[in-house]
Amino acid sequence: MATQYTSLLGFALPVTGELSGTWGTTVNDSITELVEDSIAAAATNSVAAGDWTLTTTGSGAVNQARSAILIPTGSPGVTRNIIAPSSSKAYIVVNQSNASVVVKGSATTGTTIFASKRALVAWNGSDFVTIATGDLEGPASSTDNAITRFDGTTGKLVQNSSVTISDAGAIVAPQAGSIIPFYFDNQAAFPSANTYHGAVAHSHADGAMYFAHGGSWVKLLQADVPVTVAQGGTGLSTTTAYSVVFTGTTATGNFQATAGPGTSGHVLTSNGAGALPTFQAASGGISTGKSIAMAMIFGF
16 A cells, blocks of 8 residues: 555655655655644745745645745735635744735635734634734834724724823823713712822712812812802802891801891991891981081081
């Protein structure tokens, strides 16, 4: 019986009793060298002018399809195909061309390796698929310190962004309508005001915003809530028109207002401690006759 060959890689399968005196040549050329090629050999070919169909020169002979590594080169400027036998085989692809290449069978879709990228591809029974890539698939260049964003929904491609984080942790973003919730259930859930000086936080329980300063969380004023005396306000939401406003009954109590502006000719009169002054009719004073007499005497 003549020498047979393996179905996938074409290694020689000598049979008992043959190759007397010549077995060394067959073992060396059709087994040992081919095993080495399938494990470590690299096939290189320019794809500048067209697709690359891997050579398959037959069992027991050297060919490109048996190589472990495929290196397409050249500057095609458009996507090229690397056409391999549609059978079980893995390849390390090092794309040194300036365009994408697709490793595929003669009648399959294949898998894409972008320009200047590397990938491990393998036959899955019906087509070549990417098993692993050498690095992230992204743009040709990026902004230093930029936050990486996914490009599309495949989870395999990334893209540059306009948001950067410095080595010190400072975040810089462009002017845009950003949505960044600062939600916490209550003040007890706030982080340390000492550690995060300058941070802002919203307490849902209090319905208010706070900022961290001086080791404490300081409540921000709300436009629809009266400003208290302790916050530098009056504690009042409304007053009577033209009334007089007085301080509260305590040092931090809400201010108080008189009942109204009073009647014309009335004067604001104290009602003693613990009571608001009121407008009252003037009492006592100097009569008209006395005023004339005093004017004559003193020369007014």
